[in-house]
Amino acid sequence: MQINYDSLWRLIAFAIALLPVFVLLDRWWRERIYNLQGKTILITGGSRGLGLVMARQLIDAGARLAICARDAAELERAQTELGQRGGEVLALTCDVTDQAQVEQMVQQVLDRFRAIDILINNAGTDIVGPVETLTMQDYDDMMKLHFWAPLYTMYAVLPQMRQLKNGRIVNISSIGGKLASPHMVGYCASKFALVGLSEGMRTELALDGIAVTTVCPGFIRTGVVDHAVIKGQHRKEFAWFSIGDSLPLISASAEKVARATIAGLRRGATEVIVPLPTWFSVKFYALFPGLSTNLFGLVNRFLPEPGGIGKERAFGKDSHSAWSPSWLTYLSNRAARRNNELPVTEPKGTTEVKQVGTDNKRSPQPTLAEDKQSGFPLIDPSQAPPEVQACFNDIQNTLGIPWKPANWRAYGMFPTVMQLFWQRLKRATQTESFLEDAIALNEQVYQDVNDWYQPSYQIDVDRAAQRQIQRELNAFSFGNPQLLIQQIALSKTLAGEVVGQDGNADMRGGSHAYRHPEIQLIGEQEAREISTKMQSVYRDIKQTLGVPIVNSDYQALAHWSDFFIVAWEDIKLWRERPEYQLLKQAIVQRAENAASRLSPAVVIGESEVRDLLDNPEDFQQIQQTVQMFTDILPELMIQDALFYLGLAGVQPAIAH
Template sequence: MLINYATLFGLIAVAIVLFPGFLVVDRWWRERIYELSGKVILITGGSRGLGLVMARQLAETGARVAICARDEAELERARTELEQRGGDIFALTCDVTEQTQVEQLVQQTRDHFGAIDILINNAGTDIVGPLENLTMQDYDDLMKLHFWAPLYTTYAVLPEMQARKAGRIVNISSVGGKMASPHMVGYCASKFALVGLSEGMRTELAKDGIAVTTVCPGLIHTGVVDHAIMKGQNRKEYAWFSIGDSLPFLSASAEKVSRATIAGLRRGAAEVIVPFPTWLSVKFYGLFPELSTNLFGLFNQLLPKPGGMGEKRAFGKDSHSALAPSWLTYLSDRAAERNNERPVTEPKGTTDVKQVGAVEENLTQRSASKKPEKQLEADRVQGLEPAIVEDEQSAFPFINVSQAPPEVQTCLSDIQDTLGIPWKPANWRAYAMYPTVMQLFWQRLKPATQAESFLEDAIAITEQVYRDTYDWYQPGYQIDVDEAQRRHIQRELGAFSFGNPQLLIQQIALSKVLAGEIVGQDGKTEIRRGPHAYRHPEIQFIGEQSAQEVSTELQRVYQDLKQTLGVPFVNSDYQALAHWSDFFIAAWEDIKRWRDRPEFELLKQAIIQRAEEAASRLRPAVVIGEQEVRDLLENPEDFEQIQQKVQLFNDVLPELIIQNALFHQGLTVDQSALSEPS
């Protein structure tokens, strides 16, 4: 048989030349024939960062998008933004590491939108630190979030997808799932597990018409670094991690990674690795694993040594230093503002799956229904109904003091008189939703708060804050208040500066005893002497409903306060200052800019540390058993809600203590030295 080798070689050469073109055309075609409009897409971890960016881009295609996260306030901000952009959004609180909640999440999404067409497993976190400082709990937490959570969600959506012979699943892993990096061993181990799960599922589910895509992005400046967990020398760990996340050319924006992910989803790609330097690194690692790991070993010599905090955890936001944040982290810092990464709050496990933004039943009825039947009957006999006030948008309940039962009013007045403060504190009004629990808390804390040492510790915190803020805060606004108004504002600020450190020490003590600790030391107690420094007639407040009547600008600032501080209510401090709205609004806008300063975060941590030390010295010791509290509650879930309320005020009080000092400084600064506000 005569073979024309010249012709054969020519055909082979033409095929080689045309093959890349065929690949490009095939890729282009597959991305366009898969229509996203009308598809139901579930994104875990969709409230911020990459998940939020993907939700934005998918909503723009006409897809119906369900997002979930643990933090309800964060989720609500994301939902509001996405709906304002015209998206069809369904937002649910869910802890994806809990299989029961995942099944509820999928069922509620299905009930709302219909069958789920696309699942994107995006929820994740980082734990950064040397091997010696990692614990078994760290590994377990990462495996639950990066391996078990995607497994739960996948198994929850699979039956319907298999029945329809159609579906797409996208697993957001990481370059850390392809090549192991030092000081991220637990993270990499869990992401390697996800890659194996994802690739294995692709091979088995292809027969059912289900395409599984594994996404392994490299460094992304999403702004997530403040949410990452640091261990060991946390400030140094945060510095290299956050700077690496912001490196131009080597890192990519969340928008770029999202576009690449969605393109891979549409064509049913097996794998997406972005940006190009990351793709190149992964291929090099695959070809030369020994050389690559040896190079990583050299890099490890440059990283912080074990020590510092040891096995304790700190958020990135609590690990700032002179190096980071700085101009070196500009890309990440800018992305944090854009992608709902701030404020950073302590993540809490949600106890149920519920829609965010839905119109709920009347709160008074819900609260009343939790009371024991005997108590409800007694209330009806006495003509008492639950006296509750709330912000309609946040549904955060407080007792209305003027309409509260006599025993609640007596307890709140005793707290006010003992602490020497001219207002009923918001935290205690929140605990008053459970009157017997509030009375137990106060009964145990009161002897400690009457001690002279308690007052001394609180004053020491105040002095430290005032001293330190004067070192770095420079007000950038002008005010126009007369001398009488200035004195009045200063007096009210003084009351809050006097009271908030006392409340913080109480809060920390409560959080510790609810966790099973015995706080303080038994011994002699020196009772406070002398008059209370700031005892004067009740401070007048402008509540959230009243703010709507005052002005739309004040209402906007109230909403901004809640969003910025990450709390579902406006605290008494701000409701008092709102009487001088021109000063209050200008000062708040200025202070908000300064909250991102490293000095602010460092001072906040110093306050917490000092308050924790004060709580450990309380005399007499404070003991409250968990079972003791649970026995007072009709609904067992209320214990977790009380814990969350305690932690919420733990988080916000240090902010208020600093900001009261900054407001005070704005009043005392030489206004003539300021330029006109821009």
């Protein structure tokens, strides 16, 4: 028999070429046939970060959730958000490093839902520092959380999964479980242990119809960095770690990792490594372990040496510096607001398993315009003490804006601190140079936006309404640059930096501002009364921008809902453009330069602010409030310009 080798080789080449197609079709098919609708899923560490992002996506897919964490306040915020998406959520306090609590927690989930179809072991933390600073307790804590805790939960759910001959288990490990990074030895050792446990369990449990998936992501932008444990020269260690966690080419968004994890869960994948650069890094390490470790040794030469606080522990929130948080960590900072990572209340714990969200909630105090659940309560100016109202009026008159800014209403929760802030800033904001900087920021935004924005909508708005919308946008367009410069100045001075120089500055001869009667704002309750669509838009704004409040700009524009809703949908699309992110960075840089030129000097330190507080721990709340508004104001400046340019294309209605 004569063999035609040419035909044989062509057949083999054709089969090899088709192999990736068959693999992709197989993946696609297995993901489609596994339906999450009605499945009960237990997520450890589900109150924030990646766990919360996965919970959102699973709720949207129709699953029922049980989430656990140590912090009851975090859990309650997460449960409230997830409940608003229409899902059934059970939230339980539990320390997953305590086997008795884990077994009790799992039993409560089974009592509520009868079965646990999917277990996602997500709870974890980071510890960063050179090996000289690590103690046996550090290694023990990492192993308890990353190895023993997943083992406890797996053993707790296995009996009923085995009985049903069905189940899925997902263990969230890390790239640190595949290759060892310098200054993260304790973390990597525990994640390596989890990878071994997870892969071993997969081989053992396949006979019982249970699929175990190991997930090894690289840096994820969840906003978790302020919760990390930092040792040694903690500010320098936090800087490299948090910047790496935020840079787009190095890190992946939590949403992307969550989607990849859920896709892997649905197809019963052995392993999920995401994003693609992480996958290549893992494969390179597997092929060339010697070369890889040598390269890591070279990197280690550039990392901070031992010293600083030594073996003592600091959290990320206690390790801030001029490098971080900064524009380099913008994406991570934004993720922290979106993913319930704020406020940071470490260390925390729980001694019992308890369902949250069942107690009667206390009504907010009458002086609050936003409830305390938001984490950034705002004082109601109409019910504020006289001295606070007087301060608000002075701020309005000095800045020349017709509304009471949300940031100052947040500081109004601490009246003495607000008065200190304003006392230091007032003379600076009255100068001609301050006004010129604010105008220059405005001009930059409008010029740059005009170069690339093309609105995709046209709405009938009569000329009177169009003029009124323009007047309101003018007010916010003028006010937001002033507020941004103030925010950056406060952020710098809270860190103990000296902003500006003492000296004589030309004071403004008048208001020089765009003024008109008080702007009428529409609160969330009023938005609900307009339409269910408006209510969902308010919720969408908060989620998209990562802020716990709907800003004054949107509360004013909501008077014209036909224009506002369509324009917001258009703006969301344009937010994804690279020009948008670049413009925000340019705005912040110019505002930082302007803040540095403030005259006279604005000097406020942590100790000075703490001395004015009844509870010194509230200093962290103030820092977070300042940072939140610093981050969101560049967004609002660009969006005000987008609204304005979109309004220019509106077709006036013809009167009949």
